[in-house]
Amino acid sequence: MKSIKLVNIKKSFNGEIILDNLNLTIPAGKFFALIGPSGCGKTTILRLIAGFEQPDGGKIFLGDEEITNLPINERHVNTVFQNYALFPHLNVFDNVAYGLRIRGFSRDVIENKVLKMLRTVHLDAHIYKSIAQLSGGQKQRVALARAIINEPEVLLLDEPLTALDPKLRERMLIELIDLQSKLKTTFVYVTHDHFEALTVADQMAIMNSDGEIEQIGKPEQIYEFPVSTFVAKFVGTTNLFKGVVSFADNVAEVSLGLSNLIKVYVPERKSWMVDGKEVFVSIRPEKILISKKEVEGFANKLQGTVEAIIYHGRSTQYNVRLSNDHVIHVFEQNEEHFTKEVIDYGDSVMLYWQKENAVLLER
Numbered sequence: 001m002k003s004i005k006l007v008n009i010k011k012s013f014n015g016e017i018i019l020d021n022l023n024l025t026i027p028a029g030k031f032f033a034l035i036g037p038s039g040c041g042k043t044t045i046l047r048l049i050a051g052f053e054q055p056d057g058g059k060i061f062l063g064d065e066e067i068t069n070l071p072i073n074e075r076h077v078n079t080v081f082q083n084y085a086l087f088p089h090l091n092v093f094d095n096v097a098y099g100l101r102i103r104g105f106s107r108d109v110i111e112n113k114v115l116k117m118l119r120t121v122h123l124d125a126h127i128y129k130s131i132a133q134l135s136g137g138q139k140q141r142v143a144l145a146r147a148i149i150n151e152p153e154v155l156l157l158d159e160p161l162t163a164l165d166p167k168l169r170e171r172m173l174i175e176l177i178d179l180q181s182k183l184k185t186t187f188v189y190v191t192h193d194h195f196e197a198l199t200v201a202d203q204m205a206i207m208n209s210d211g212e213i214e215q216i217g218k219p220e221q222i223y224e225f226p227v228s229t230f231v232a233k234f235v236g237t238t239n240l241f242k243g244v245v246s247f248a249d250n251v252a253e254v255s256l257g258l259s260n261l262i263k264v265y266v267p268e269r270k271s272w273m274v275d276g277k278e279v280f281v282s283i284r285p286e287k288i289l290i291s292k293k294e295v296e297g298f299a300n301k302l303q304g305t306v307e308a309i310i311y312h313g314r315s316t317q318y319n320v321r322l323s324n325d326h327v328i329h330v331f332e333q334n335e336e337h338f339t340k341e342v343i344d345y346g347d348s349v350m351l352y353w354q355k356e357n358a359v360l361l362e363r
């Protein structure tokens with residue numbers, strides 16, 4: 001297992017700067033997810049690591065070795081591309097066996113390994129089909145099997161599950177996590193689906209549309225403590241309030257133009273956190289308790305009117321309009337149906353949450 005390090009990477013296409021002094025370290029032997037909006041440069045980063053593109057400036061390291069100018073076949077990196085890039089004239093078995101044949105394994109070893117791998121990706125019923133006879137999802141699984149069987153030091157995965165239906169995608173995600181923890185290969189997984197990234201990653205990075213890394217960290221750290229409004233909105237759903245802040249010790253009080261202030265716990269005062277500043281407060285919909293009753297023990301309480309109720313099966317979403325016309329989204333787990341408080345359209349409700357469950361963000 002090897003770490004990957006991109007140092008001051010610059011990359012332009014036809015005069016348009018895509019990556020400008022990008023610095024990124026991907027830890028060895030970890031499942032690393034890279035997410036960001038379409039066109040931000042995710043595939044470009046993978047192509048630079050694999051050697052299909054050359055940077056205009058900067059260096060790339062695999063472990064301690066600089067690989068910036070190394071040919072593709074000397075990098076010990078395998079890639080599963082967005083468009084699979086399979087050998088159309090070979091059948092499923094031969095596509096997967098290809099890398100092993102090149103490395104000179106015996107027929108028996110190849111057969112064993114390939115059949116085992118095809119079982120893992122649930123393709124054992126399609127071993128001798130030609131690529132043209134496969135569905136999109138099956139082709140994706142052949143591409144995965146073909147890359148993983150070579151046991152590369154680094155596996156780059158560019159949206160490898162997009163063609164799969166949701167159930168199969170979930171199963172393949174679990175298989176991938178399992179494979180990664182067995183192989184200890186460094187996985188770099190690119191997606192624009194934040195749920196996928198939160199599920200698979202030991203660590204994840206979020207890129208913005210300018211090709212910059214906004215935040216890097218563990219999934220729960222990023223979800224619970226986003227550092228910017230971009231991250232808060234890109235990873236999951238959130239409520240953003242705009243207001244003016246003042247500080248008292250580790251608590252920020254934000255005025256929204258409502259009768260009461262919003263309180264946010266601030267573990268450390270950053271330099272931009274000064275009294276009188278316009279800020280955003282981010283609060284996740286599932287952190288909010290909705291009730292028509294008075295509930296004790298919450299630092300924050302706002303009154304509003306229910307204007308939409310959307311049933312999602314495992315949860316229900318309430319859209320609640322405040323007196324300043326701001327609409328807050330609340331997700332409530334559908335735990336117990338019969339004793340649950342009944343909340344209806346038009347009801348006047350209270351919204352409660354703890355000051356530790358919100359995040360203060362710079363405007």
Ligand SMILES: Nc1ncnc2c1ncn2[C@@H]1O[C@H](COP(=O)(O)OP(=O)(O)OP(=O)(O)O)[C@@H](O)[C@H]1O
Nearest residue numbers: 013014018036037038039040041042043044045192
């Ligand atoms: N070979 C190329 N020639 C010219 N422009 C390119 C080339 N490859 C990528 N680009 C441009 O670079 C930018 C980043 O592309 P990239 O494929 O890395 O985005 P991405 O983050 O992978 O997007 P998506 O999520 O849609 O796959 C885009 O604006 C794209 O048009």
Ligand SMILES: [Mg+2]
Nearest residue numbers: 042043082158
């Ligand atoms: Mg891409």
